[in-house]
Amino acid sequence: MKNGTTILIVDDEPRTRQGLKKTLETWAASGCEIVTAENGDEALDIASKRPVHLLLTDIRMPEMNGLELIKAIRAGGSDPVVVLLSGYSEFEYAQEGIRLGVVNYLLKPVQKAKLLEAVEEALRVAKERLRTGAMEKIVDKELAAMREEDRLVPQPIQEAIRYIEANVKQAVTLREVAEHVHLNASYFSSLFKEKTGMTFSEFVVRGKMQAAKKLLYSTGMPIADIAEEVGYATAKYFITLFKEYEGMTPSQYRKELPDR
Structure with a gap:
């Protein structure tokens, strides 16, 4: 430094x-x-x-x-x-x-x-x-709290989470993940909410936002490229979601991060 x-x-x-x-x-x-x-x-x-x-x-x-x-x-x-x-x-x-x-x-x-x-x-x-301050800012507290209770999460839900995280670049659907873990979509949806404390769609978005925050910190990639990297077809939609979850645009967020 x-x-x-x-x-x-x-x-x-x-x-x-x-x-x-x-x-x-x-x-x-x-x-x-x-x-x-x-x-x-x-x-x-x-x-x-x-x-x-x-x-x-x-x-x-x-x-x-x-x-x-x-x-x-x-x-x-x-x-x-x-x-x-x-x-x-x-x-x-x-x-x-x-x-x-x-x-x-x-x-x-x-x-x-x-x-x-x-x-x-x-x-x-x-x-x-x-570095520690940046990591604390990047980590989604809801996701971190959920992972602390990982042992209480049933195996199919753990497998679903791993699948979602491994496919952060893709627009994964509830039905697709339910089929992956061999559960009925409706049952999977209610079980996922019960065991993680958040809906399937909220978990997916939070995961994508955390992946985006890591890229904003660790790379100089343009916002449009980061949007694509985390599975969004348009930068405009990505920016809207990011602002909804983080209270600021991706560019503003990047400016507030400490130097690497």
């Missing part, structure tokens, strides 16, 4: 602040943007105008200390990965940092090797957070 990544250094000591910036700019080689602030208020102003992926902040600063800054940034809607810097080794700071989810704690004067090691680890954590 480098391209498009912003690292914010906050320290009231100019020499420390500029030294850290110079070290990280040399290391990043234009892969990250390194910005600095001399106090908490300036840092909050920066964070309000742009995403901050990694925050390196001194603990002891006038007016607003580093721990207060972390809380204020999060209250403002940002949640960067944090590395704390301090010239003091008081244990209570480390304890509070742990409670706030700080990933590392460096004592001043910071050794170059330790700084770069801490930053690389923090960026790995940031990347994993983004």
